[in-house]
Amino acid sequence: MGSKLTSRKTDYSKWYNEIVINADLAENSAVRGCMIIKPYGYAIWEKMQAQLDKMFKETGHENAYFPLFVPKSLFEAEEKNAEGFAKECAVVTHYRLKNDENRPGKLKVDPNAKLEEELVVRPTSEALIWNTFKSWIQSYRDLPILINQWSNVVRWEMRTRLFLRTAEFLWQEGHTAHATEKEAMEETRLMNQVYADFVENYMAIPVIQGIKTASERFAGAEETFCIESLMQDGKALQAGTSHFLGQNFAKAFDVKYATTKGELEHVWATSWGVSTRLIGALIMTHSDDNGLVLPPNLAPIQVVIVPIYKGEKQQNEIAEVATQIKMALESKYIRVKFDNRDKFKPGYKFNEYELKGVPMRIAIGPKDLESGTVEIARRDTLKKEVISQDKVVDFIYSQLEKIQSDLFQKALDFKESHITKVENFEEFKNILDNKGGFILAHWDGTQETEEMIKKSTKATIRCIPLDSKEELGKCVFSGNPSKQRVLFAKAY
Numbered sequence: 001m002g003s004k005l006t007s008r009k010t011d012y013s014k015w016y017n018e019i020v021i022n023a024d025l026a027e028n029s030a031v032r033g034c035m036i037i038k039p040y041g042y043a044i045w046e047k048m049q050a051q052l053d054k055m056f057k058e059t060g061h062e063n064a065y066f067p068l069f070v071p072k073s074l075f076e077a078e079e080k081n082a083e084g085f086a087k088e089c090a091v092v093t094h095y096r097l098k099n100d101e102n103r104p105g106k107l108k109v110d111p112n113a114k115l116e117e118e119l120v121v122r123p124t125s126e127a128l129i130w131n132t133f134k135s136w137i138q139s140y141r142d143l144p145i146l147i148n149q150w151s152n153v154v155r156w157e158m159r160t161r162l163f164l165r166t167a168e169f170l171w172q173e174g175h176t177a178h179a180t181e182k183e184a185m186e187e188t189r190l191m192n193q194v195y196a197d198f199v200e201n202y203m204a205i206p207v208i209q210g211i212k213t214a215s216e217r218f219a220g221a222e223e224t225f226c227i228e229s230l231m232q233d234g235k236a237l238q239a240g241t242s243h244f245l246g247q248n249f250a251k252a253f254d255v256k257y258a259t260t261k262g263e264l265e266h267v268w269a270t271s272w273g274v275s276t277r278l279i280g281a282l283i284m285t286h287s288d289d290n291g292l293v294l295p296p297n298l299a300p301i302q303v304v305i306v307p308i309y310k311g312e313k314q315q316n317e318i319a320e321v322a323t324q325i326k327m328a329l330e331s332k333y334i335r336v337k338f339d340n341r342d343k344f345k346p347g348y349k350f351n352e353y354e355l356k357g358v359p360m361r362i363a364i365g366p367k368d369l370e371s372g373t374v375e376i377a378r379r380d381t382l383k384k385e386v387i388s389q390d391k392v393v394d395f396i397y398s399q400l401e402k403i404q405s406d407l408f409q410k411a412l413d414f415k416e417s418h419i420t421k422v423e424n425f426e427e428f429k430n431i432l433d434n435k436g437g438f439i440l441a442h443w444d445g446t447q448e449t450e451e452m453i454k455k456s457t458k459a460t461i462r463c464i465p466l467d468s469k470e471e472l473g474k475c476v477f478s479g480n481p482s483k484q485r486v487l488f489a490k491a492y
Helices: 010-021 039-058 079-088 126-135 183-203 248-252 276-287 311-330 346-355 366-371 387-417 425-434 447-457
Strands: 027-028 033-037 069-071 088-092 095-101 107-109 114-121 145-154 168-178 208-211 223-230 234-245 257-258 264-266 267-275 304-305 334-340 360-365 375-379 384-389 420-423 438-440 460-465 485-489
Touching: 010 027, 010 276, 010 387, 033 039, 039 183, 039 276, 079 248, 079 267, 079 375, 088 384, 126 145, 126 168, 126 248, 168 183, 183 208, 183 234, 183 420, 208 485, 223 276, 223 387, 223 460, 223 485, 234 276, 248 267, 264 375, 267 276, 276 360, 276 387, 304 311, 304 346, 311 334, 311 366, 311 387, 346 485, 360 387, 366 375, 366 387, 384 387, 387 420, 425 438, 425 447, 447 460
Parallel strands: 304 334, 304 360, 420 438
Antiparallel strands: 027 033, 069 114, 088 114, 095 107, 145 168, 168 267, 208 223, 208 460, 223 234, 234 267, 257 264, 360 375, 375 384, 438 485, 460 485
8 A cells, every 4th residue: 555546647547457456446367358356346346236136126127047158059040139249259169178198287178079069158148038038938928028137248358458348247137028119118218217327326427318329239229228427538438228129039039929819929128238347437437546436325335444542552442432433333324344453554544445435434543532533534525524423423424425416416517517519520529639528419320420430530429318409400520411419429
């Protein structure tokens, strides 16, 4: 501890990596492109997971688990989906190793153990799940099916960054089957709203809800809804997606149901997911040059108590007060750690918990014992206050709520001040290079123009906002007629 982080202004990417490593969230593994999520980083993910799981179940979804491996013939059944993921797939071709006769003590792939059919390590589970749904669905009585899966997936990335882009990552994927198009579309919108509620209310990150363009939507989907967030460096990050799959997978796997009239019809489908990339969004939205800043709703430790003492007598006296405060806070369901390690000095501990983003810190020293007070510090503002011990619980409780709302407001103010309307391509490039953030600009609706803008500026259409109004204008790039503005940004 004690080493200063690279500042955000100096090198944002390096700052991000240093926070991930120094806050003890994750590290690179011996497996290329894969990460080890350390206990503190995983504790944040568990908080996310628990809340999302609760929200999924409240909306009628059940958890299940499906295999990691997808037979290639099933994977390629839905052509658009297969084509979209083909370049990112890891493939199992053999089922056995054997001793290498030319290198004693080493192993090699047994050439005689080739699989009859290659297995794709799941990049997503639609193919396998819809092959399963075929045996689950016979009539309208079997619908809807509302399934969620917590799992890992593999997408073979060449350029990786901890949490944001790794070859293997953790996620949840929802898969649902419905009798009607209307019902499936309602489900798609509902889950996008669930994601928006979670990200805003628990992660304290404001989002823009929208629809992806045809070239950006999920492979095999008819429509992709998304939530887009803005990081401190002015780049966007897609925080979640919800896909209306139409009948594409039902037709690919011949999944039909008998209607109330006895007629056979293909079912309608959705899928939706968020991943450990959310931890990357959390870091980049709130953190500062001193380290991680966590919103209280997701912080594994909401309050840390650090004793300051000389000698065993003081240590015991302070420990007694600290334990009482800890128990009182825990009775209010506040997550508290009393750090009574005697191998580290208080200054070291202050730095450690500041770096790890613990929302609030209580320091208790000999003078506090005499005066019946404690010193309380907020991680987000770094402000300190001396509070009477009998008022600690109420003060902490109210401050945690305030930190949560203040972090959201700060991020919202930043997002709102970084949404810029532009009328021509020169303005577009100027804002992109000098200000960053979201750009609201007219687009002629063609993939050609979309691709040209991307090629020229590296900016992509993040979404067509759901609250977008029809507005006649001219495309910022081509000058051709446009019906509405869309949201552009450079993105992670």
